[in-house]
Amino acid sequence: MASATESAKESSADPSRSPSCFPSRDAVVGALRAAGCVFAEDEAELILAAARTPEGLAGLVERRVTGLPLELVVGWAEFHGLSIAVEPGVFVPRRRTEFLVAQALAGAPHARVVVDLCCGSGAVGAALASALGAVELHAADIDPAAVRCARRNVADVGGHVHVGDLFEALPTTLRGRVDILAANVPYVPTGEVALLPAEARDHEPLTALDGGADGLDVLRRVAADAGEWLAPGGSLLVETSERQAAAAVESFRRGGLTTRLAVDEELYAHVVIGTRAVGA
Incomplete structure (x- = not known):
């Protein structure tokens, strides 16, 4: 070929x-x-x-x-039944991440406060808000290009988008109120970024791909601080790989969350779900 x-x-x-x-x-x-x-x-x-x-x-x-990836050529990507605007320099949402959205909706069908952390294009937040109806949606990313793109995608659902490093970007009024905290963090080990398909390696931001030496640097930071932002019974959901799943689950548990791993073999999707205890 x-x-x-x-x-x-x-x-x-x-x-x-x-x-x-x-x-x-x-x-x-x-x-x-x-x-x-x-x-x-x-x-x-x-x-x-x-x-x-x-x-x-x-x-x-x-x-x-x-x-150039097809999605960047035509300017949009299909995600969870939505047409998500994408542009050069922004991470293209993957179809397997729809499994994370499905798990979030199944676990909190009546969620009212949703946060899409490491939001990229804002696809996850837009999908959750579209399915849930009237929610308070906040999305955040450290990359200004991603923030600009996300604002286009969450405008119709009344979402707010913030620029900054993880929780530092969020309004402090969200502490202890978040029902769904979706964090599609980068999880490719640094040494394996060069092995990614050219479409990702050459056209997507490194900050959306490189997760540090073992791929879990950002995940650990999110898991450590998520508890203080979650409402009682609220959940953190993060996508990871099969071989990283055990270590990711342990990071969630160290963060004080009741944790389980959800797997979709067909999509080859692995989502770690951590819930704050109701009495916490």
């Missing part, structure tokens, strides 16, 4: 495969397939729908065949 970079070089060398010669669906599909896109037909439909002019179509195809 040719790499996207190799295919792009071939396109520029062969005028018949130049992006300016992509007026038809079949031509777009052919270019995407040549670039190694496994779901070329589906991607072509999305790109064609996003293009406003032939020149715009050429630009979208060119960006995709040179390796």
